[in-house]
Amino acid sequence: MLSGLFPYPDKPSIFIGGMPSDRKLELAELVHFPLGKVPVGYRGVPLIAGWLSHVDCLPLVESAKAKMADWKGRILSYVERMQLIKSVLQGGYIFWTGLFGLPARTIWNLESLFSHFL
Incomplete structure (x- = not known):
């Protein structure tokens, strides 16, 4: 709320890295989005590292x-x-x-x- 930014309401999931699992769950519940799983695709192309x-x-x-x-x-x-x-x-x-x-x-x-x- 302080930043003035609002999440897109139709966003299907959230991806969080570099945090312990319990913190990820807390954050996902806070923003009301389910946690996403990798690999994920964008326009038919997989988004993976490597x-x-x-x-x-x-x-x-x-x-x-x-x-x-x-x-x-x-x-x-x-x-x-x-x-x-x-x-x-x-x-x-x-x-x-x-x-x-x-x-x-x-x-x-x-x-x-x-x-x-x-």
Whole structure:
């Protein structure tokens, strides 16, 4: 109240670091937000410290699989499939690679999915 700042009412959880567990709970009760658990994602990208594991990259793989499943029912030429891979699927892959280094297993998995779709 002294700072004039107010918490956003729709905030789903609070993340607290560097405190004992009992103090974290007290603070969470004070502000009326549940304690959040890490890893958490922001716009589909996991927010973690350190290197990503293959499990951390599963949302990327699942997203690519879902997009390809939507396109499977359509009659697409080789060129159209190639264009979808280059513009849509590899866009997400390159975005994640620019943020972190992807594990080799994830890269192999994505490339395998792309070639199978093609």
